[in-house]
Amino acid sequence: MAAGERVAVVGASGAGKSTLLGVLNGSVTRTGGSVRVLGADPTTLRGRALRQLRARTGTVHQQLELVGPLRVVHNVNAGRLGLWSPARAVRSLVQPQGVDDVRTALEQVGLADRLFERTDRLSGGQRQRVALARLLVQRPELVLADEPASALDPALTDRALELLGALAADRGGALLACLHDPALALRHCDRVVGLVDGRVAFDAPAASLSLAELERFYGVVG
Numbered sequence: 001m002a003a004g005e006r007v008a009v010v011g012a013s014g015a016g017k018s019t020l021l022g023v024l025n026g027s028v029t030r031t032g033g034s035v036r037v038l039g040a041d042p043t044t045l046r047g048r049a050l051r052q053l054r055a056r057t058g059t060v061h062q063q064l065e066l067v068g069p070l071r072v073v074h075n076v077n078a079g080r081l082g083l084w085s086p087a088r089a090v091r092s093l094v095q096p097q098g099v100d101d102v103r104t105a106l107e108q109v110g111l112a113d114r115l116f117e118r119t120d121r122l123s124g125g126q127r128q129r130v131a132l133a134r135l136l137v138q139r140p141e142l143v144l145a146d147e148p149a150s151a152l153d154p155a156l157t158d159r160a161l162e163l164l165g166a167l168a169a170d171r172g173g174a175l176l177a178c179l180h181d182p183a184l185a186l187r188h189c190d191r192v193v194g195l196v197d198g199r200v201a202f203d204a205p206a207a208s209l210s211l212a213e214l215e216r217f218y219g220v221v222g
């Protein structure tokens with residue numbers, strides 16, 4: 001992937017999209033082939049080296065991985081745990097650190113008024129926006145997003161993908177997003193990769209593809 005590039009990975013459920021993201025962020029061990037993420041193979045790293053790579057790589061998971069009883073500010077700050085010392089991370093649970101940065105990130109996703117609310121009291125769409133804000137404060141070089149806007153309305157969906165693309169470009173990094181909606185892939189990404197049963201079916205510039213072509217692809221693999 002080139003610096004600032006936005007790549008969509010498309011395919012039916014079970015095509016291997018989430019597994020691919022897991023291999024890239026080091027949470028899934030590959031069984032073949034090779035992978036390089038920011039110059040390193042995450043499956044060969046351990047301890048501090050793996051933590052440092054993960055601090056440079058931000059992931060939005062389908063399950064969001066938020067801690068419900070914690071306040072929104074704490075869940076957003078979790079994006080910076082890899083950048084903080086253990087002492088500061090523990091201290092932040094008592095007295096939240098970097099509150100101004102968290103508030104700014106929440107403003108970008110339309111949740112500025114929920115800073116100190118318990119996360120489990122939010123709607124599904126609001127929790128998804130908390131996960132996006134967590135990524136904004138982390139400011140990773142590589143953004144990995146697994147259906148980052150599945151619970152959002154159309155206007156917020158576009159806003160979320162714009163934010164993720166801008167975040168990747170700001171650090172000279174890249175965005176890799178797994179998307180079920182072919183229209184989103186064409187609207188927000190530079191390149192589209194289609195997966196079928198864990199294999200690449202096509203890899204093409206978004207400008208060279210039509211919505212009808214992608215919809216037919218989903219019809220074939222769905």
